[in-house]
Amino acid sequence: GAVVSQHPSWVICKSGTSVKIECRSLDFQATTMFWYRQFPKQSLMLMATSNEGSKATYEQGVEKDKFLINHASLTLSTLTVTSAHPEDSSFYICGVGLALSTDTQYFGPGTRLTVL
Amino acid sequence: DAKTTQPPSMDCAEGRAANLPCNHSTISGNEYVYWYRQIHSQGPQYIIHGLKNNETNEMASLIITEDRKSSTLILPHATLRDTAVYYCIVRAPLEYGNKLVFGAGTILRVKS
Numbered sequence: 400g401a402v403v404s405q406h407p408s409w410v411i412c413k414s415g416t417s418v419k420i421e422c423r424s425l426d427f428q429a430t431t432m433f434w435y436r437q438f439p440k441q442s443l444m445l446m447a448t449s450n451e452g453s454k455a456t457y458e459q460g461v462e463k464d465k466f467l468i469n470h471a472s473l474t475l476s477t478l479t480v481t482s483a484h485p486e487d488s489s490f491y492i493c494g495v496g497l498a499l500s501t502d503t504q505y506f507g508p509g510t511r512l513t514v515l
Numbered sequence: 516d517a518k519t520t521q522p523p524s525m526d527c528a529e530g531r532a533a534n535l536p537c538n539h540s541t542i543s544g545n546e547y548v549y550w551y552r553q554i555h556s557q558g559p560q561y562i563i564h565g566l567k568n569n570e571t572n573e574m575a576s577l578i579i580t581e582d583r584k585s586s587t588l589i590l591p592h593a594t595l596r597d598t599a600v601y602y603c604i605v606r607a608p609l610e611y612g613n614k615l616v617f618g619a620g621t622i623l624r625v626k627s
Contacts, residue, residue, distance in 0.1 A: 400561060433614065442602075443559065443617040492558045494615070503549070504615055506558035 402426045403495050405507035412483055413515055420478045420510045422493030428473035433494040433504070434466075443492060449476040483514040519603045524622040527597075533590040535621050537603030540584040545607045548579060550588045552599040553620070559602065562588065593625045 402425040412418050422432055432449040447468055448456045455468035467479040480487055492509045520538040527533040539548065550562040563570055563577045565586070570577045576589040590597055602620040 403558075405558075435617075442619055443553075445614055445616070448614065490556070494559075503561050503564065505561060509556070509558045511556070 400503070401429075401495055401505040403493065403505050403507040405491075405493055405510050407510060408508060409511040409513075411513045411515065414484055415482055417479055417481045418483055418512060420480070420491055420493075420512075422476045422478070422495075422507050424474045424495045429476075429495045430473065431496050432470060432476040433496065434468060434476075434478050435492045435494060437490040437492060437509075446478075480512065483512070485514045488512055488514045519605055519618055521601075521603055521618065521621045523619065524624065526624045526626060527590075527593045529595060529625055529627045530592055533593040533597065533623055533625065535588040535590075535601050535603075535623060536585065537588070538585045539603070539605045542583050542605050543607065546605050547607070548577065548586050549604045549606070549615075550575070550577065551602045551604065551615075551617075552597075552623075553602070554596075554599045559617075562601075593623075595625050595627060597623065598625045599623060 404423045404425055406421045410418055430451045434446045435443040436446050437443045445458050446461045449468045449470040451470045451473050457463045465481055470476040490509050490511055493507045494504045496504045547564050547566050549564040551559040552562055553559045563572055563575050565577045565579055567579055579586045600620040600622050602617050604615055
């Protein structure tokens with residue numbers, strides 16, 4: 400399977416600041432990456448699909464100006480939470496899809512964001 | 516994507532087989548059954564997938580009924596490290612831009 404890393408693994412920031420989370424595909428080139436958010440005791444919710452070299456596709460209800468996604472290379476996608484507020488505190492997870500017939504998706508270890 | 520139904524939680528004794536059911540009565544002919552699990556505070560981990568034949572890998576076995584309306588994930592010898600939330604997802608490959616929609620899943624507790 401694919402190896403996916405995220406950085407940082409956890410971050411604490413003050414309200415109003417911006418935080419950047421990196422997702423890297425370590426052993427293959429990914430044209431598509433996915434960003435999920437997970438609140439405590441809830442399931443994963445897809446936020447957006449990140450396409451290399453083009454604009455990300457956001458799910459309904461996700462503010463594209465607040466959650467900036469950049470997928471500038473085939474191995475790196477970044478999610479920037481702008482003007483973070485305490486309600487943005489969550490577990491952010493990236494996923495990488497292998498565009499094969501089996502369509503399996505592999506995930507990073509997640510980033511725990513706490514906004515004070 | 517076809518809707519799936521899973522029990523909210525299950526317990527299993529360490530060393531015994533864990534059998535996790537999933538109902539997907541509205542599954543379409545081209546939709547696969549995928550299983551992922553999420554150990555606490557980690558990203559989800561791919562386990563196995565199948566279309567209509569039973570599948571086995573180093574982690575688990577997947578049994579799909581002949582009418583494909585339900586399936587069972589089997590962990591043959593559960594360990595404490597298998598305690599996790601298990602997600603059954605049904606979808607057609609490459610549809611919806613590879614998106615996965617996660618339900619509530621089944622919390623499996625393996626006890627010594």
